Amino acid sequence: MQFKIGNLVLKNQLVLAPMYRISDLPFRLLCREQGAGLCFSEMINSEALIRNNQSNWRLAETIESDFPLGMQLFGARVESMKRAAELLIEKKRFELLDLNLGCPSHNVLNQGAGAALLKRPERIAEIISSWACLEKPVTAKIRVAPNVLHSIKIAKIIEKAGASALIVHGRTVQQENSGKIDFVAIKRIKKSLGILVIGNGGIKNKQDFELMLEKTKCDAIMIGASAIGNPGVFAEILEKKPVSRKEALAKYLELCDSFGFNFFGSMKQQVLRFLAGRENRELVLKITKAKTLAELKSMLVFK
Template identity: 40%
Template structure:
């Protein structure tokens, strides 16, 4: 059951492994990389409705989608109906995203203050009103991504999900934490189960899927239709492939060798260069490189040195030099 393709609106997904939206990370360089490792659906990072309406240059750059990423959900956030609808219409008509996702989970103060993100979780009526306004105004399927609630005392997960469903949402993704939890503590899968028992549209569970085994367990224990993976894919995109294969066959595929991992890191870097240019790409790639190198024996000094790199040449040389060192190490241990 868990391995069958499934549909969101008119979009056919090849499998039930979805990569989460992550601000500052989920640009097309990252998405394309996880897509190549088999993701059934990728989400773009959250984009401000007002930024779209004002055609802010940085915001418009976030709308870049490579056609190899399909299917893709583009996520917008906002606190007012008019601007949210206008931005959704822009995404609907002017971008090649397959799906429009509304952010109802972002916990940070800057967003909450604008009545956006997780703020809606306190008010199922507002969810109904806002989601209805968007679904009525666009052609593309609309999904929402929410948290289970605001805090322990205000977990309206079932009411909120039903409100979104009634308002015409084609899918819901839910992170099993409250707003107050931020990223701390454990994701509450019991609440995910309660929601999956109540809604009929595709339901994507999220939170604390760190391994392929976790993904299987979430599908089995909560009855969600698909799993969404965020942090576990950072510097670890092959984890997506391992999860897809594990769900399909029960077989655990070995992870790539350290040298192969660095090849993927370099590929990601080159994509980021093409997308953002050298200065920004090198800076952004520092954190990714540290994630890619995590767990590789002897990578400590390289991970520190990465933070000092400023140019493509420096970063590439550092990584290729380390590959060389790893290859030599292999030779001496054979």
């Protein structure tokens, strides 16, 4: 089913989650081929963009067919978040600007960013209002709080500040990325808002997808962990023939090659994820020691 965020028409209700060191350009293209109707970039540090840090700018790399795209920023300072968003808009094509309000990593929390902002509703409002005048639809991604009334309060602030959609990860900060999804909280948040709500958490297959839609009445679904090394999960949910992990890995490496992707360390991590379930210890060890993309490719000639 189609749905709209602002004027942006999305072909279906399947969204690839922002995932650090996972949702890079080649991976997003693979997920799109398998049916993802919208993809988000991994989280990008607003302060580092302003400092013109090239490895952070690489995370914002995109091409025309990488459409529609949400760019996710994290940070705690209103001025920096506004400036980083302006720079991104100036230099890159993308469709949605997303605010990370859910990252539980200590490094991000210590900067007062990610989920730490959930304790500072006025700061959330300031950041979103500063973005709302940039003429790019804004989204925000939260986690549910132990007390749903707090989540509803935050969600309403986000809506009032000008966001066009809210992504709700149905786990608390303490749960990080595993454990039970709070459907009731997502449903209550959805019911309290006029803007679109994208439900997130624990979707592995079509059955989970349908259950989340039914239980929460949310407008679309975001998929994270089950797409890692397995972009075919989108095709499976759409009841199309999925790409195998092996084919997807070969394509991933081709795409990395064609874009001159040189985050070699994280590329190796991605490779190991595609191999999950079929790797043997010897191959994993060899991959860990690989120093070039050519070397990596030569190890992955499957029979």
